[in-house]
Amino acid sequence: MTFNPGSAAVPKTKIELSIECKNLENLDFTSLSDPLVVVRHRVSNTGPFIELGRTEQVKNDINPKFAKKFEYEYFFEIVQTIELEIFDIDFKHGSLNDQDYLGKAQMNIGEIVSAGSRGLTHKLKAKGKTLKGSITVRAEEIQPARDFFNFKMSLSGLKTSMFGGSRHFLEICRANEDGSFATVYRSKEQEGKSFSFNLDIGSRQLCNGDLQRTLELRLFKYKDNGHKLIGSKQSSGEDLKQSGKKFSLGYGTLSIDSVKHSQKFTFLDYIRGGMQMNFVVAIDFTGSNGAYQDPRSLHHCGQTPSQYYQATQSVGQVIQDYDTDKLYPVFGFGAKIPPSGNVSHMFPCNFNNQNPFVQGIDGILTTYYNCLPQIQFYGPTNFSPVINEVARMAADPGNLEKPVPDYFVLLIITDGIITDMDKTMEAIVNASGLPFSIIIVGVGDADFSAMDALDSDDRALRANGKTASRDIVQFVPFKQFDTSNRASQQLLAQHVLAEIPDQVTQFMFQNKKTPPPSY
Structure with missing residues (x-):
């Protein structure tokens, strides 16, 4: 099969919406209603609903199941709302x-x-x-990218210099729509006339889920003054998954020695398989925030909601759709609390140690406001106690033994530099093997550069000689977002939550957690 650069369309992750109604009002005298559904969507919470499309008209049916489907681009990070209006079509051209x-x-x-x-x-x-009547909407993901490959590859026939020491490496690139190529894998450069290496990669990363998409294999000779391309060959994911396949790359040969194919399920698979997202909030009440009565305080409850309020509301509005019971623990840290006035590095904001849960996002915000006049802001800024507490929840044997464990998301909102950095790093590393993610939102104008060490996108976090099994932290500085309008709040939530789906699927894949067959 011949493959041309740029010939493959980049698939988008979309869901297909199916619609049906039951027990609609019958408004026709001599027959049943002839329903049609108009589907509209809102691109921002402040904007109008825009028509997405219409179903076909189903004649004489008050329990219609519409054949017309609607493809919709689905983003976990954004609150996306649709409006469905049902009409009895009596005048075809009206x-x-x-x-x-x-x-x-x-x-x-x-x-x-x-x-x-x-x-x-x-x-x-x-x-x-x-x-009278109801409407039901179902979502099904289309063009899923669940394939995951463990390749064992080898390069042979490589030339070495008369002094030895020549190094080579392999690049795998995928075609873009404009005919250019983007590198998706680069092997470590190695010496010798031949060497072997392993490649573990998902089809999403390799070819964006399309195994027919054009790939280009490139062999380079490593050079300090610019690597030299030795040879290249166009191929595809379908070609690469054939064990024993060989590709000539200039004077070298790439061999696919073995391939192990498995399924890496998507975030939607696990949601549909019964996974619950448990949202936990931790709020910084250290003295550097300033007394909440002071208009300059980050906790000040004036005409404009505080940054703590805005951050909690923006993120919580997205998370709540994935939590069935909508009960959330809310903790504070860094304050003196009643009745003793002792400093606490983790306390329930409702002051109920046996039941720190509150109902809904409104419950979180109400509990936060009610807590303010009952505590004295103090310090220091310690993250590790609350991280360890949520890790304890996630590590409950009853949870881990589930086919699809509940996944915990801890939102920490803070204004300052972490005091217990070493213990925090240790807590994160220890929790990296659990169904657990941490979102840190920095409010105010403090120096948050140390947070980048925790949000280890480039390399795995290490503490006390141990390496995190995956990245579970996302840090976002609140000041980058103007949350004076709802659209900006959505942008904040989108940025904060962008890594959660991948963190979920990575945990499930590492721990061989498969959604039920009914997913």
């Missing part, structure tokens, strides 16, 4: 205003996805009143 109205519903895409194969059902409403 406008919607000429048709009988059967009601409407609004749904968040995250809630639809979380509902799994059963779909999300809402009662129909109009002008604030509940009408």
Whole structure:
């Protein structure tokens, strides 16, 4: 098969929405209603709903299942809302205003996805009143990229210089739409006439889920003054997964010695398989924030919500769609608390040690505000106690033994430099093998450069001779976002939560957790 650079379209991760209704109002006298659904979506919480499309008209059916599907680009990090309006079409060429109205519903895409194969059902409403009938929407991911490959490869026939010491390396690149290539893998340069190496890679990284997509294999001679391309060959993921396949690259030969193919399931698979996202909030009440009555304080509750409030609300509105019971523990740290006035590095903001849970995002925000006048801001800024506590929750044997364990997300909102950095790094490394992610939002104008060490995107975090099994931390400075409007708040949430889906799937893959067959 011939492959041309740029010939493959880059697939997008999309879901397909299927719609059905039950027990619609019958507004026709001599027959049943002839329903049609208009689907609209809102690109930002402040914008209007824009029409996405319409189903076909189903004649004489008050329990219609529509054949028309809607492809929708799904992002975990954004609250995406759709509005569905149902009409009884009596006048084929008339406008919607000429048709009988059967009601409407609004749904968040995250809630639809979380509902799994059963779909999300809402009662129909109009002008604030509940009408007869309901609508159900189901989501199914399309063009999934679940393939994962463990390659054993070798390069042979390599030339060495008369003095020895020549080094070579391999690059694998994938075609872009414009005909250019992007490097997706580069081997370590090695000496000798031949050498072997392993490549563990998912099809998402290799070819964005399309095994027919053009790849280019490139052999380089390593040179200090610029590497020399020895030879290249165009191929595809389908070619690479054939054990025993050989590719001539100039004077060298690349051999696919063996291939192990497995499935790396997607974030949506695990959500539909029953995984719950448990959201935990930890709030910095150290003295550097300033007394909450002071308008300059980061905790000040004036006409404009505090940065702590805004950060909690923005992130929580996304997470809540994936948490069925919507009960959240809320902790504080770095304050003197009642009744003794002792400093606490972790305390429930509702002061109930046996039950630190509150109901919903509004419950989190109310508990936060109620806590402010009851404590004295103090210090220091210690993260490790709350990290260890949430790690303890995630490590519960009853959780880890589940086919799909619950996944914990800890949101830490802070204004300052970590005091217990060494213990915090140790806690993160120890927790990296658990179903657990940490989001740190820095508020105010402090120097947060040390946070980059915790958000180890480039290299694994190390502490006390141990290396983290994966990156579980995402840090975002709040001041980069103007949250004066809802669109900016969504952008903050998108940036903060962008790494969570990959962190979830990485944990599940490392621990061989497979969603139930019904996913």
